[in-house]
């Protein structure tokens with residue numbers, strides 16, 4: 380199976396080199412700090428301290444910033460005390476879990492409250508529930524629940540942090556079957572701007588709970604613990620199939636037949652089946668359409684669905700279906716469990732009405748106009764269990780039965796390529812504007828989105844703003860795309 384986020388022909392990302400990390404660690408900070416307090420379970424790391432550089436790596440090197448102070452907390456009480464100290468001293472603050480934010484909202488030149496050492500994951504098999512500390516990553520949750528015969532519904536990258544992921548929604552290969560990560564949230568422990576430790580669930584602090592299911596990270600407080608519903612599941616079937624079409628009018632028309640079949644089927648397919656479409660330029664210059672996915676149902680159902688609805692043209696890479704354990708599937712879609720640092724950029728669109736022929740051709744032309752390995756369109760079908768939840772029942776609004784998300788995605792190895800890559804992804808995205816309703820995914824945050832709040836939250840924005848005002852009237856928890864005050 381192939382990793383969801385690999386682009387054909389891309390250069391392999393490299394880990395942050397020790398030299399780069401040392402250079403960042405040595406960079407003088409412009410933010411003056413008051414004397415540091417003594418807080419139990421809080422470790423204060425200043426530039427030059429042993430371990431300061433160890434905590435620097437983040438996923439997107441485009442956002443590298445060395446904080447004046449990183450506070451590594453190991454208890455909720457420590458988080459509470461640190462929040463009060465940061466607030467009383469009026470310091471700029473960011474919250475860091477897995478560090479995978481596309482635009483670096485977990486980075487700050489001031490203070491970072493870092494939860495990565497709060498990584499406890501405890502499975503309660505009898506109650507079909509997992510309790511997760513606020514700094515755990517998805518890989519740790521997957522391993523813990525899989526050991527007990529369960530699955531957790533979340534995204535494909537194991538080093539993504541639970542906090543940023545679940546607060547923004549959290550879509551993955553089990554989303555159509557079991558819902559988003561946030562749909563499975565039973566309760567959340569959160570430290571507010573006054574340092575008060577709150578528990579939010581369907582009954583207590585229910586407005587805050589509503590906002591934490593899709594409102595995004597870094598707006599309402601520091602999430603230090605989560606309880607999620609988990610699902611009995613030991614085995615799945617992964618599948619893949621691929622087509623290549625020449626870059627000619629006829630080739631692109633045939634590609635559109637396949638894409639059209641996918642978009643009219645995948646978001647409304649039986650909820651056992653999640654079929655992700657990847658469109659990209661192959662290194663031989665042809666247009667590549669690959670469908671990779673997973674089913675929790677039978678092989679017969681999967682074959683019948685694919686043959687009836689998707690395989691409208693003979694594939695170039697034949698259909699491959701493999702039964703494997705849930706954990707083996709996670710590993711194969713992940714590619715790696717190592718923490719990867721790379722340069723990347725993404726933009727997104729939610730599609731609610733199938734793309735027209737003109738829109739599909741615009742997408743193909745845009746991707747074919749740039750070198751192979753530079754930009755891919757990763758299309759995730761929603762619908763299924765995600766559409767069982769009403770759009771206003773949680774802050775995450777994209778609940779339509781025929782919805783899918785296009786993620787325009789690029790990653791590269793060298794800083795020198797950044798401007799070119801940003802321009803290329805922008806070109807592909809801009810060309811699609813006339814065809815798109817302007818709805819984007821907060822977990823694929825994009826700093827270029829001027830109208831980000833309406834794009835991410837649509838009709839839920841007014842209520843989100845009210846919750847923000849009730850929870851954090853001084854806008855203490857903020858970043859460039861946090862929920863605005865009314």
Ligand SMILES: Cc1cc2nc3c(=O)[nH]c(=O)nc-3n(C[C@H](O)[C@H](O)[C@H](O)COP(=O)(O)OP(=O)(O)OC[C@H]3O[C@@H](n4cnc5c(N)ncnc54)[C@H](O)[C@@H]3O)c2cc1C
Pocket residue numbers: 384438473474475476477478479480481484485494513514533534535536538539540541542543544545546547548549550551595596597598600601602603822823858
């Ligand atoms: C390689 C890769 C694969 C991905 N795959 C998927 C996928 O399959 N499905 C999907 O839905 N998304 C996916 N994402 C997007 C991912 O869900 C978001 O980037 C998410 O916000 C990352 O969370 P984090 O904790 O790792 O990031 P961080 O950078 O640590 O934080 C992200 C945001 O949350 C805030 N935050 C961090 N910790 C806390 C906390 N404890 N309390 C409150 N706020 C906090 C930060 O301030 C920031 O705004 C992927 C991202 C990458 C880079």
